[in-house]
Amino acid sequence: MDKESGLIQRKPRVLYSSDDDESYYSDDSADEDQGPKQKLLVLPLGGFLCARVYKKSKTKVRIPRNRQPDGDFEKFYVYKRPYCEDFVKFCLERFEVGIWSSASGWNTEETLECVIGGLENKLLFTWDQRKCTGPMYQSFLENKNKTLFLKDLSTLLVFLRIDGIDYKPSEALLIETDPYKSFLNPPDTSIFLDEYSVKNVSDDKLGPDGKLRKYLDNLSKAEDVPSFVKANPFGNPAITSSHPHWSSCSEMIRIYGD
Template sequence: MAEEQNEKSIVASDDSDDDDSGNTESEQQTELSSILGKLSLGPKKEKKKLLVLSLSGLLLHRVHRKNFRKTPKNRSPDASCGPNLVYKRPFAEGFMKFCLERFEVGIWSSACEKNVDIVLNIVLDNLQDKLLFVWDQEECTDSGFKTLGNSGKPMFFKDLSKVFNYFKGFSASNTIFIDDEPYKALLNPDNTGLFPVSYDPADKNDNFLDPEGEFCSYLDDLANSSDVQEYIKEHSLVQPMIDSSHPDWPFYHKVLKNISNFAYDRLFYEV
């Protein structure tokens, strides 16, 4: 009997040790999982800012084949798009890769959709699927006026509020609008736009889009800035925005007033 009791006590003791060991291992695993979880989280990754780019004038030059005055004589076109000749800007692909590494990128053209699709295939090759969006004339705001430089060209605006409404999380503080025609940003918040001079395909030394150049260095600083509007206000580059100091402000003010009246009338009748 004594021997049986000793055996039972030994077995009971062994069972007890197994239970303690299980609890200890479970606690260690829980603690380890917690540590690994914290390590995997790491520092919170900051969301990329948004870059909204135009096509013609920035990434390429597009001209009607009958417009001999604007057709460069020292080079051949890279492609054609209907009646238009297309001249791809030097460093265009490298510039796009540079931008996609640092920003969310959207393309917004004032051309018709079918022309935008064709031109994108020419300029961006296999990068289209990396874009956040591709917008065309359909998303632009028609002012009802013609441009000052071309009486046959409709004046379209690119209203960033449409972008902000569609893509939540983006605002004037983290969005950069780039277009060679400053009037297209007239409906946008101040200090959200950059307006480089239009690309001249006859300029063989054009290196504006060079990823190692001044403009890309500026964009790199913008990508790392805390606030887009503050940075652009303090660090001017390229053409200024159109405001009351512009020599053609009376004309643009008239256009804006007409847009405001139209929006008010539409709101009144909808109500």
């Protein structure tokens, strides 16, 4: 990723094999021998692969006494979620994987290196706050001063296309912990999961026996993403017209949507 612009780097496609920790590279001429194109999986970072605790708020967050941070940065600590690296490897075997964080660039870069290390160069892209839509302040948020950043799937697909990678919305899944961030996206192109808490040291939702892995494995074999997601609800519900904040959400769609 270009550190200044946040754009996707043009680079050889990295192919990942579960039988070998080494990656190897391929040019476009070999694509026709690789079988059907893998679907695109977009993962969040903080709250999903790890928990970030800002040092100013550490006294307000109950952290188990025997838990030490995996990363200690200028303004925050990083606590890796159990199985996070193995989960990313699992995803790389079945999808083209990108990371899209709503955190700032320096925050995302340091956190990602801490959480998945050498797997970073196997990702299709890494995006941060600069490619989100926003920021916006919304009165319905629990924290009135919190800025809301939206992740517009159409923006991502346009930039991928510029980089020579063509995906349709029906071929992409966005995983999020906050349904608000997916306001602008087509129905059934996202699933919403509970945010990971630093207090949950025994969390196994990313583990080999977790329901999420089975769900994603089945999705990777499905005809398209929306049909599968609609037929197989998973996690927390999306925001629909029955939601108490739907009018505010609709206004954001009117302003920022097509």
